[in-house]
Amino acid sequence: xxxxxxxxxxxxxxxxxxxxxxxxxxxxxxxxxxxxxxxxxxxxxxxxxxxxxxxxxxxxxxxxxxxxxxxxxxxxxxxxxxxxxxxxxxxxxxxxxxxxxxxxxxxxxxxxxxxxxxxxxxxxxxxxxxxxxxxxxxxxxxxxxxxxxxxxxxxxxxxxxxxxxxxxxxxxxxxxxxxxxxxxxx
Numbered sequence: 001x002x003x004x005x006x007x008x009x010x011x012x013x014x015x016x017x018x019x020x021x022x023x024x025x026x027x028x029x030x031x032x033x034x035x036x037x038x039x040x041x042x043x044x045x046x047x048x049x050x051x052x053x054x055x056x057x058x059x060x061x062x063x064x065x066x067x068x069x070x071x072x073x074x075x076x077x078x079x080x081x082x083x084x085x086x087x088x089x090x091x092x093x094x095x096x097x098x099x100x101x102x103x104x105x106x107x108x109x110x111x112x113x114x115x116x117x118x119x120x121x122x123x124x125x126x127x128x129x130x131x132x133x134x135x136x137x138x139x140x141x142x143x144x145x146x147x148x149x150x151x152x153x154x155x156x157x158x159x160x161x162x163x164x165x166x167x168x169x170x171x172x173x174x175x176x177x178x179x180x181x182x183x184x185x186x
Contacts, residue, residue, distance in 0.1 A: 007081025
């Protein structure tokens with residue numbers, strides 16, 4: 001499999017993640033018993049830089065900021081997948097920065113209280129539900145999907161970086177041998 005396909009797969013995963021996050025992060029279920037908390041977040045107003053805002057406004061804004069970040073990462077992954085190997089070589093740091101940032105987000109997601117315990121206590125059930133993207137209120141409803149996409153994206157980006165470097169090295173070797181055979185006109 002070519003590295004460009006892995007970047008494109010990472011792009012699709014990031015787009016699905018962005019869509020799922022954007023549609024799901026503000027949804028609540030009455031069975032969770034957080035209705036009064038959500039109501040208070042929506043009803044308590046305060047001034048922020050001359051505008052009347054609520055805690056719900058800030059929650060929504062930060063969620064949408066993250067969705068924009070995911071869309072940017074998807075575009076970046078697509079662009080990295082469409083670069084020729086010669087041009088990609090100087091972009092290695094960018095590719096690694098993207099993979100490391102998603103690895104850090106994954107580590108932060110697992111640091112949430114009870115998340116790792118849930119997966120360790122019922123691994124088959126948790127993995128099956130995460131793969132099927134089943135909502136699970138103890139995991140903040142959409143978190144299983146986050147875990148799958150967060151774990152898959154750095155792996156796809158790493159494999160893409162690794163394979164494209166090999167392609168880049170072989171092309172450089174071929175181009176240097178071709179250059180030595182060509183006459184120099186200048």
